[in-house]
Each structure stands twice: as structure tokens, then as C-alpha cells.
Amino acid sequence: xxxxxxxxxxxxxxxxxxxxxxxxxxxxxxxxxxxxxxxxxxxxxxxxxxxxxxxxxxxxxxxxxxxxxxxxxxxxxxxxxxxxxxxxxxxxxxxxxxxxxxxxxxxxxxxxxxxxxxxxxxxxxxxxxxxxxxxxxxxxxxxxxxxxxxxxxxxxxxxxxxxxxxxxxxxxxxxxxxxxxxxxxxxxxxxxxxxxxxxxxxxxxxxxxxxxxxxxxxxxxxxxxxxxxxxxxxxxxxxxxxxxxxxxxxxxxxxxxxxxxxxxxxxxxxxxxxxxxxxxxxxxxxxxxxxxxxxxxxxxxxxxxxxxxxxxxxxxxxxxxxxxxxxxxxxxxxxxxxxxxxxxxxxxxxxxxxxxxxxxxxxxxxxxxxxxxxxxxxxxxxxxxxxxxxxxxxxxxxxxxxxxxxxxxxxxxxxxxxxxxxxxxxxxxxxxxxxxxx
Amino acid sequence: xxxxxxxxxxxxxxxxxxxxxxxxxxxxxxxxxxxxxxxxxxxxxxxxxxxxxxxxxxxxxxxxxxxxxxxxxxxxxxxxxxxxxxxxxxxxxxxxxxxxxxxxxxxxxxxxxxxxxxxxxxxxxxxxxxxxxxxxxxxxxxxxxxxxxxxxxxxxxxxxxxxxxxxxxxxxxxxxxxxxxxxxxxxx
Numbered sequence: 072x073x074x075x076x077x078x079x080x081x082x083x084x085x086x087x088x089x090x091x092x093x094x095x096x097x098x099x100x101x102x103x104x105x106x107x108x109x110x111x112x113x114x115x116x117x118x119x120x121x122x123x124x125x126x127x128x129x130x131x132x133x134x135x136x137x138x139x140x141x142x143x144x145x146x147x148x149x150x151x152x153x154x155x156x157x158x159x160x161x162x163x164x165x166x167x168x169x170x171x172x173x174x175x176x177x178x179x180x181x182x183x184x185x186x187x188x189x190x191x192x193x194x195x196x197x198x199x200x201x202x203x204x205x206x207x208x209x210x211x212x213x214x215x216x217x218x219x220x221x222x223x224x225x226x227x228x229x230x231x232x233x234x235x236x237x238x239x240x241x242x243x244x245x246x247x248x249x250x251x252x253x254x255x256x257x258x259x260x261x262x263x264x265x266x267x268x269x270x271x272x273x274x275x276x277x278x279x280x281x282x283x284x285x286x287x288x289x290x291x292x293x294x295x296x297x298x299x300x301x302x303x304x305x306x307x308x309x310x311x312x313x314x315x316x317x318x319x320x321x322x323x324x325x326x327x328x329x330x331x332x333x334x335x336x337x338x339x340x341x342x343x344x345x346x347x348x349x350x351x352x353x354x355x356x357x358x359x360x361x362x363x364x365x366x367x368x369x370x371x372x373x374x375x376x377x378x379x380x381x382x383x384x385x386x387x388x389x390x391x392x393x394x395x396x397x398x399x400x401x402x403x404x405x406x407x408x409x410x411x412x413x414x415x416x417x418x419x420x421x422x423x424x425x426x427x428x429x430x431x432x433x434x435x436x437x438x439x440x441x442x443x444x445x446x447x448x449x450x451x452x453x454x455x456x457x458x459x460x461x462x463x464x465x466x467x468x469x470x471x472x473x474x475x476x477x478x479x480x481x482x483x484x485x486x487x488x489x490x491x492x493x494x495x496x497x498x499x500x501x502x503x504x505x506x507x508x509x
Numbered sequence: 510x511x512x513x514x515x516x517x518x519x520x521x522x523x524x525x526x527x528x529x530x531x532x533x534x535x536x537x538x539x540x541x542x543x544x545x546x547x548x549x550x551x552x553x554x555x556x557x558x559x560x561x562x563x564x565x566x567x568x569x570x571x572x573x574x575x576x577x578x579x580x581x582x583x584x585x586x587x588x589x590x591x592x593x594x595x596x597x598x599x600x601x602x603x604x605x606x607x608x609x610x611x612x613x614x615x616x617x618x619x620x621x622x623x624x625x626x627x628x629x630x631x632x633x634x635x636x637x638x639x640x641x642x643x644x645x646x647x648x649x650x651x652x653x654x655x656x657x658x659x660x661x662x663x664x665x666x667x668x669x670x671x672x673x674x675x676x677x678x679x680x681x682x683x684x685x686x687x688x689x690x691x692x693x694x695x696x697x
Contacts, residue, residue, distance in 0.1 A: 230640060233639040234639060234640065237637075237639040240639075251557065252556050252557050257586055258586075258587040262558070352587055353582055353584055353589045355641040355642075355643075355661065359640060373662050373676070375676060385637055385677065388676060442663065
């Protein structure tokens with residue numbers, strides 16, 4: 072799966088040749104992450120975030136497996152076992168803070184990754200399946216993060232679990248049965264905590280599996296790039312190694328520096344203090360909020376306050392929150408503009424930033440008490456979110472006058488430095504389509 | 510490798526396009542599907558409440574210490590129960606509303622026991638997403654309708670525990686209970 076000018080793996084040692092005809096693992100790595108993977112030469116730092124998300128998952132899995140050696144999934148001692156990790160387990164405080172801060176960072180990185188895809192049109196053909204797999208990963212991440220948060224068994228854990236599992240009871244007729252089935256009881260209790268621990272341990276490995284599919288789907292057409300123009304020939308690409316391995320390692324260094332600052336100096340800055348109070352089923356905290364990365368969806372859930380069209384407000388809220396994510400699965404077919412990158416879409420670019428602002432505003436509303444003016448603002452911001460994808464994007468795709476695209480990636484790069492490509496180089500290469508793996 | 514056996518080919522089809530082998534394929538698939546379903550069901554059903562959770566718990570509640578206007582919170586099946594002695598003003602406020610105009614139409618009389626209208630016993634579980642509403646303890650916010658106020662998403666209940674504003678669809682649930690004496694009830 073690469074362009075026809077990709078370099079081929081040549082084993083240099085006898086052992087290399089021996090392995091190559093038995094288990095060609097080095098060949099796979101060479102072709103996927105090495106000099107055998109030609110990559111558009113104009114990728115900017117926003118293209119680091121895919122690799123960063125992968126590293127964030129690995130950090131979560133490693134710290135999580137280690138924490139699982141000390142944590143006890145029983146309502147009587149779960150909260151205390153977390154404090155025991157913090158105080159008594161050797162380096163436990165660091166591992167737990169890495170895991171908690173790591174979850175926030177994982178989402179932060181993935182949100183940048185998603186918005187980068189939105190800006191450069193990476194969801195458009197031929198990368199729709201890549202986009203869909205990414206959304207599946209995002210859904211799995213939300214489920215995993217939610218269940219992990221419950222394991223602490225603090226007040227926010229308990230009441231977050233109560234609120235989120237109650238979403239299922241909004242389903243007509245079978246809702247209550249599903250709710251009871253999920254909890255293994257009538258309210259979150261020991262059965263709930265145990266199964267959440269089991270699933271929280273399982274899901275990251277499923278995420279890992281979907282990531283393999285995600286990377287596979289990426290390597291068939293190859294990376295999109297900031298111009299959104301297809302690769303036309305060898306002059307448009309550089310080998311992944313050493314060019315992007317170096318760039319990714321630099322980005323990783325910056326990421327790990329910021330991560331370390333949070334782990335060591337601001338470990339609770341992104342969390343809710345109420346979760347340091349042990350769970351109490353008889354007392355709801357005055358203000359239940361999810362972690363920051365779920366706040367925009369929480370705002371959409373809260374936006375429906377009255378029954379309407381014979382559907383109860385509660386079901387509307389649940390449907391809206393679910394559709395807010397499911398909508399993204401249809402994006403490749405809602406945005407029919409043939410131009411990928413917003414660099415050449417002046418009108419869509421404006422609305423891209425409006426969407427970013429709208430999502431931040433939803434996040435702010437999600438964190439506020441259910442009081443005016445935040446309820447009204449949250450309703451308007453939710454309405455915009457849906458209008459953006461269902462009305463604005465299809466209309467822009469039809470009527471927007473896009474800017475002229477460069478003939479090739481190479482030409483756009485050279486134009487930046489006031490040069491023109493040598494005559495006949497752009498698009499001169501015969502095969503522009505990626506070839507399947509050998 | 511000469512063999513007398515004739516394997517069925519595409520041209521062995523009967524007039525209506527079916528082969529004997531098709532039946533075997535379908536029967537095998539159906540048998541496997543039934544077998545898979547039989548194995549999957551226990552895997553799904555294990556997540557339903559276990560026997561100890563289902564074992565019904567009932568509690569006796571002494572109301573003697575609750576003064577008019579006061580409420581207590583007691584746990585029952587892992588959920589809070591609010592037991593409140595309504596003041597005459599609260600009863601009047603609840604009866605003044607035309608029940609037909611409400612989201613979940615019920616009168617105070619329907620939500621209490623005959624002769625004991627002043628005792629309002631409900632689950633302390635918001636019918637929206639299951640939070641515990643405020644208002645049962647002294648000094649807590651009770652909302653615009655003087656009953657209970659859910660802090661999670663702003664649902665407001667009136668003095669009869671009926672939903673009046675906010676996203677909750679139903680009135681606060683009234684559990685099964687019976688008076689054993691004028692000042693004690695058995696819940697469950």
C-alpha cells in the first residue's frame with residue numbers, strides 16, 4: 072500500500088533475509104513507518120496529533136495495567152484503595168496522576184486531531200472509512216473514560232454513573248429493563264462497579280484494535296495534507312523516515328513536557344474536587360458535571376427542557392446528545408464540496424471557526440448550573456451545532472466559490488518561497504493512484 | 510485419479526434453481542445460529558440483577574418525630590425515600606392546582622393514603638436522570654413551587670412532589686407503602 076515510487080525493503084544481513092522469508096515484520100515496519108512510506112512533504116505540526124494520540128493510549132494502557140494491580144473494585148473499599156495507591160503504593164501517586172491527567176490529555180489531543188481533519192477536509196473521499204473508524208475510536212474512548220471515572224467511587228463517580236446510565240431509561244418501553252441490566256441493580260452499586268472495572272480494562276485493547284484498522288485505512292490512500300491536493304508524483308512526497316519520524320519525535324517531546332508539567336505541578340487542575348468525597352447514594356452534590364472533555368455533549372443533553380411533539384424532554388435530550396456524535400458519521404456525505412482544504416474554502420473556513428467557538432461555548436454551558444442565561448445560551452449553541460452540519464455545510468458546499476487550487480503539493484510549497492517548479496514536473500509521473508501492498 | 514463419483518455442478522440444478530445441498534447449508538446455519546443464541550443468552554443475562562439484589566427489602570418507618578413542614582430521608586433498596594409532613598398551607602397549595610393542566614396529572618389525594626393526606630412519601634429520585642432532589646433537609650433550596658428542586662438539570666417539583674418545571678417527565682415516584690399505625694408505615 073504505497074505509491075509506485077516507494078522504496079522497497081532490502082534485508083542487509085543473513086538474519087534479515089532469513090526472517091524476511093518467514094515473518095517479514097521489518098518489511099511491514101519499513102513500508103508503514105519507515106523509508107518505504109512516501110508521505111506528502113508539506114505536513115504541518117497538526118499532523119503530529121495522530122501519533123500523539125497513539126502515545127497517549129499507550130501511556131493509559133501501561134499506567135492502567137499497573138494501577139489495576141492495586142485497585143479494588145468493591146464499593147466498600149474502592150475509594151480507599153485509590154487513596155491507598157496515592158499514599159502507600161511506591162510511586163503510586165505518580166502513576167495515578169499520569170493516568171488521570173493522561174485521560175484529559177488523550178481527549179485534548181484527539182480533539183485537535185478531529186478538528187484538524189475537519190479543517191483540511193480529511194474526511195472527504197477517499198478517506199471516509201478512515202474518518203468513520205476514527206469516530207468509532209472516539210465513541211469507545213468516551214465509554215472507557217466514563218467507566219474509568221466511575222471506578223474512583225467518589226461523589227462525581229457515583230452521580231455521573233447515575234445520570235449517564237439513566238440516559239438509557241429514556242428509551243420507550245424497554246428503557247427501564249436496559250437500565251437495570253446495565254447496572255445489575257436498581258441504582259449503581261457493587262455489581263455496577265465490578266462490571267465497569269472489567270469493561271474499563273477491556274475497551275482500551277479494543278480501541279487499540281480499531282486503531283490498527285484506522286492506520287491501515289490511512290495507509291491505503293496515504294495522508295491528506297494542508298493543501299488537500301492529491302499527491303501527483305515523487306516530487307510531492309518525502310519518505311516517512313527520517314522526515315516525519317523526526318518531526319513526530321520533536322512534537323512528542325513538546326507534548327511530554329506539557330504532560331509532565333500537569334502531572335507534577337497541576338495534577339488536579341483538570342478534575343472535579345467533588346470526586347475526593349466518597350460516594351454517598353443519599354446525597355447528590357449541588358452541581359453534577361462530567362469531566363471537561365464531555366461538557367459540550369452534556370450541554371446538548373441539558374438543552375431540552377420541555378416536552379415537544381409528544382416526545383418527553385428527557386428522550387429529546389438523550390436523542391440529541393447521541394445524534395450530536397452520530398451526525399459526524401454522515402459528514403463525508405453532507406459536505407459535497409470537491410475541495411478538501413479550508414485553505415481554499417474562504418466561506419467554509421469562517422464557519423469552521425464558528426463551529427470551534429460554538430463547541431467551546433457548549434463546553435462552558437455544560438459546566439454551568441441549569442440557570443438562565445446559560446440554559447438559553449446552551450439551547451442556541453446546540454441549535455447551531457446541528458444547523459452547522461445539517462444546513463450550513465451542505466449549502467456552503469453548493470454555493471461557495473472556492474479559491475484556485477495549486478497544481479501540486481510541490482508547486483504550493485515552492486510558491487511559498489517565490490519559486491516555480493521546473494517545467495513538466497508537476498503531474499508528470501504516470502501513476503497517481505496508490506498501489507495495493509505487494 | 511479416475512473416479513466414478515460425480516460431484517454436483519452448477520448444471521445439476523433443478524428447474525427451480527435449488528439443490529439438495531442448499532438445504533444442508535441452511536440447516537447447518539440455522540443450527541449454528543440457535544446454538545450461538547443459546548450460549549449468548551446466559552452471557553447477557555448474567556448482567557441482570559443477581560438474587561441478593563432482587564431479594565425484596567422492606568423497611569418500617571416511624572413518622573412520629575417529623576414535625577409539620579419537616580421531612581426525613583431514609584435509604585430503601587439503595588435509593589433515598591423522602592417522608593414529609595405537609596403543612597396546611599402546602600396541602601392547600603397542592604390542591605389549588607388543576608391536576609389536568611400538569612405534565613403528569615395527579616392530585617395530592619392520588620399520591621397519598623386516604624385520611625393521611627398530610628404524609629407525602631415519595632422516592633427521592635428525580636425522574637429525569639436519577640439525582641436526589643434538594644428540599645428534604647432544612648435550609649435546602651426547594652424551587653419555585655415549594656417542593657423539591659433537582660440541582661442536576663433544574664427540575665422543580667411542587668408541594669405534592671409533582672413535576673412542574675424542568676426536564677423531568679414524571680412526578681416523584683410514590684413507593685408501595687401502608688400505614689401500620691397513625692405514625693408508622695411499612696415501605697416495600
